[in-house]
Amino acid sequence: MLFINTVGMISPGIAIFLGVIALIIFGPKKLPEFGRAMGTSLKEFKDATDGIMKDHDDKDNKDVK
Secondary structure, three states, rough: OOOOOOOOOOHHHHHHHHHHHHHHHHHHHHHHHHHHHHHHHHHHHHHHHHHHHHHHHHHHHHHOO
16 A cells, blocks of 8 residues: 555556566566566456446346336
8 A cells, every 4th residue: 555646556666666676577578478468368357347247237227127
């Protein structure tokens, strides 16, 4: 909680610090692969949650009729 400001975003200084640490840990060649994998995972998660919400909304609409 100490690193998150009142808007709920990470401050730029902390983001840069985390980026440098990630660069040291993963190296410059693995970092793009890691970022790509994270992006793909987040997209799949979003698509799955959208599908669940759509199914839930469809079920609610059928119950109302």
